[in-house]
Amino acid sequence: MERERIKRMGNASRPFRRIAYFLCLLSVLLLTEGKKPVKPKCPAWCTCTKDNALCENARSIPRSVPPDVISLSFVRSAFTKIPEGSFLLTPSLQLLSLANNNLQSLPKDIFKGLDSLTNVDLRGNAFNCDCKLKWLVEWLGSTNATVEDIYCESPPEYKKRKINSLSSKEFDCIITEFEVFQSLPYQSLSVDTFSYMNDEHVVIAQPFTGKCIFLEWDHVEVMFRNYDNITGMNNLSYYL
Numbered sequence: 001m002e003r004e005r006i007k008r009m010g011n012a013s014r015p016f017r018r019i020a021y022f023l024c025l026l027s028v029l030l031l032t033e034g035k036k037p038v039k040p041k042c043p044a045w046c047t048c049t050k051d052n053a054l055c056e057n058a059r060s061i062p063r064s065v066p067p068d069v070i071s072l073s074f075v076r077s078a079f080t081k082i083p084e085g086s087f088l089l090t091p092s093l094q095l096l097s098l099a100n101n102n103l104q105s106l107p108k109d110i111f112k113g114l115d116s117l118t119n120v121d122l123r124g125n126a127f128n129c130d131c132k133l134k135w136l137v138e139w140l141g142s143t144n145a146t147v148e149d150i151y152c153e154s155p156p157e158y159k160k161r162k163i164n165s166l167s168s169k170e171f172d173c174i175i176t177e178f179e180v181f182q183s184l185p186y187q188s189l190s191v192d193t194f195s196y197m198n199d200e201h202v203v204i205a206q207p208f209t210g211k212c213i214f215l216e217w218d219h220v221e222v223m224f225r226n227y228d229n230i231t232g233m234n235n236l237s238y239y240l
Contacts, residue, residue: 042065043055043058043062046062051069052073053066053071053072053073055077057077057078059077059078061083061086067089070094071095072087072093072096073097073121074098074101075099075100076100080102080104081103081105082103082107084107086110087110087111087113088112088113091115092116094116094119095118095119095121096117096120098121098122099121099122099123099125100123100125101124103127104127104128105128105132106133111143117143117145118144118145119145119146120146120147121148122148122150125150127163128152129154129158129163130155131173134171136163137166137168138168140164150164151163152166186213199216200216201216201227212231
């Protein structure tokens, strides 16, 4: 009798085990599917294949172009400017066509990271050959990619001149680019510089904390070092 009871319980538990096994397997499949990266879909105004993407009448550079494309072309697009970093998500590009899109300029480093580029088509654009385009002239002189001849549309003195043949020396530009050289752990309301004994000094005033820090340029370490500190509101008011 006991054997019969155990046998019946074993038979009854089989459907439960099957259901549990199925649910467990389904959960594993769902978790695995959920971890798969979602591939960018081809934009509505583009036609995409495995290796190519052709975009017509695009209003902007799409961010959802498949990252593995090696050829990307824009035809009769409505945009006149291209944001920086537009092609960072397509590092495998070999051919990039921006021809006939009424572009007047291109952002610096637009081709940064595109080490596989072999052909760039920029023809048919109304480039304004000012200081903002100086970097392109320098890039054309150093790139290994094939770039068809492109021409300036403005200013008048450069109109119809071949950009590929221009020299960066022809651009009389004064461009100031700032970068962080040294960070100091001070919060201040006033920073000033002065010369003393043929050395450059910086004074950082913090009136509400009653502090004034003087920094001196270190010619050996090539950085500012602490020269003197003044504390106390009365002394600070005297120096300010």
